[in-house]
Amino acid sequence: MRLIAKTLFGLEKVLAEELESLGAGDIRSANRAVLFEGNSYLLYKVNYCSRLALSVLASIAEFRIGSSYDLYNNCMRLEWDKYLGCDDTFSVVPVVNSKIFRHTGYAGLLLKDSIADWFSKRFGNRPSVDTTDPKLVINLHISNDTVNVSIDSSVVQLFKRGYRKGQFPAPLNEVLAAGMIKLSGWDSRFSLVDPMCGSGTIPIEACLIAHRIPPGKFRSFFGFQRWKNYDSELYEKIRQEANKQIINSQVKIYASDISENAVSKARANILNAGLNNLIYLEVSDFKSIKPKESDSFVFINPPYGKRIKTTVIEELYSMIGSTLKHNFAGSTALIITADREALKHVGLKPIQKNTLYNGALECTFVKYEMYQGTRKKNR
Numbered sequence: 001m002r003l004i005a006k007t008l009f010g011l012e013k014v015l016a017e018e019l020e021s022l023g024a025g026d027i028r029s030a031n032r033a034v035l036f037e038g039n040s041y042l043l044y045k046v047n048y049c050s051r052l053a054l055s056v057l058a059s060i061a062e063f064r065i066g067s068s069y070d071l072y073n074n075c076m077r078l079e080w081d082k083y084l085g086c087d088d089t090f091s092v093v094p095v096v097n098s099k100i101f102r103h104t105g106y107a108g109l110l111l112k113d114s115i116a117d118w119f120s121k122r123f124g125n126r127p128s129v130d131t132t133d134p135k136l137v138i139n140l141h142i143s144n145d146t147v148n149v150s151i152d153s154s155v156v157q158l159f160k161r162g163y164r165k166g167q168f169p170a171p172l173n174e175v176l177a178a179g180m181i182k183l184s185g186w187d188s189r190f191s192l193v194d195p196m197c198g199s200g201t202i203p204i205e206a207c208l209i210a211h212r213i214p215p216g217k218f219r220s221f222f223g224f225q226r227w228k229n230y231d232s233e234l235y236e237k238i239r240q241e242a243n244k245q246i247i248n249s250q251v252k253i254y255a256s257d258i259s260e261n262a263v264s265k266a267r268a269n270i271l272n273a274g275l276n277n278l279i280y281l282e283v284s285d286f287k288s289i290k291p292k293e294s295d296s297f298v299f300i301n302p303p304y305g306k307r308i309k310t311t312v313i314e315e316l317y318s319m320i321g322s323t324l325k326h327n328f329a330g331s332t333a334l335i336i337t338a339d340r341e342a343l344k345h346v347g348l349k350p351i352q353k354n355t356l357y358n359g360a361l362e363c364t365f366v367k368y369e370m371y372q373g374t375r376k377k378n379r
Contacts, residue, residue: 153222162218200266
């Protein structure tokens with residue numbers, strides 16, 4: 001099968017590396033996606049084991065069109081009974097960027113009509129559209145004159161791991177948190193500190209990585225489990241293989257927040273993920289934290305946005321820079337923020353920058369090496 005793993009902007013490279021490690025072949029990166037080839041085994045495995053994919057699509061047709069009629073006619077040529085029965089339900093998710101269609105919804109409607117007409121002509125009956133809980137979710141992607149029709153094997157996006165029970169305002173997407181960790185170069189040889197942990201997404205994702213706990217372990221449903229050709233024995237084999245890879249890491253992960261409410265929610269999520277004895281959690285002001293190891297990785301997701309006054313946020317970012325410099329010498333610091341002006345007040349020179357998106361917000365993800373004394377002296 002030709003498969004498509006969708007992801008967040010900026011994570012395409014690390015997702016491609018992850019897919020290769022899972023056994024994917026013919027890997028090609030695209031915008032917010034990675035294309036690859038594999039069979040049902042790999043399709044199930046990526047859904048269960050990928051930390052960086054939002055969803056996995058299986059392409060069933062690709063063709064070019066010159067008009068809206070071409071879309072309908074080409075879709076009428078597909079063998080829809082491979083995927084649906086007359087008594088089944090389906091929905092169409094259209095993503096359209098083409099001059100051929102003024103309205104995205106119209107392209108989706110044409111695909112729905114072609115499916116209904118295909119079944120009606122052959123069986124005198126047709127599957128129904130259900131946008132709430134369909135058996136099959138069909139993805140329609142049109143870019144200029146190129147059409148790709150695929151079926152969604154995830155349905156519920158993969159960042160929804162299943163361990164989150166409580167959340168602080170504006171929590172990090174789990175895939176974004178895992179992507180930040182991968183981009184940072186962190187591994188379990190080093191301790192990890194999150195002094196503004198919010199609902200605990202970064203320390204939880206780091207702990208899952210260190211202990212090799214598959215993110216799909218917490219989920220009860222994947223879209224492919226409703227497919228006509230679903231192989232339950234194969235999926236169970238993959239699930240058992242992945243769970244056997246879980247180890248007891250000696251990594252030290254520290255999480256804290258100045259807000260008792262945030263720490264309470266983080267504690268609930270950590271407990272729900274079964275990691276309560278593996279992450280050290282406390283209520284603490286960042287200024288008061290002294291790292292227990294000198295070569296820690298420090299991940300900071302500070303407040304940003306229009307709700308905070310400019311002077312207050314500038315003071316906050318200045319405090320972050322000062323605390324890192326004086327308390328975390330020898331460590332590696334990572335900061336993600338959508339406020340580039342405030343970031344200047346950290347007063348440190350980054351060695352790496354990446355553009356990522358937290359929801360609709362374009363963010364800068366920066367990496368600093370915290371030296372003892374001056375950088376020149378350490379060189």
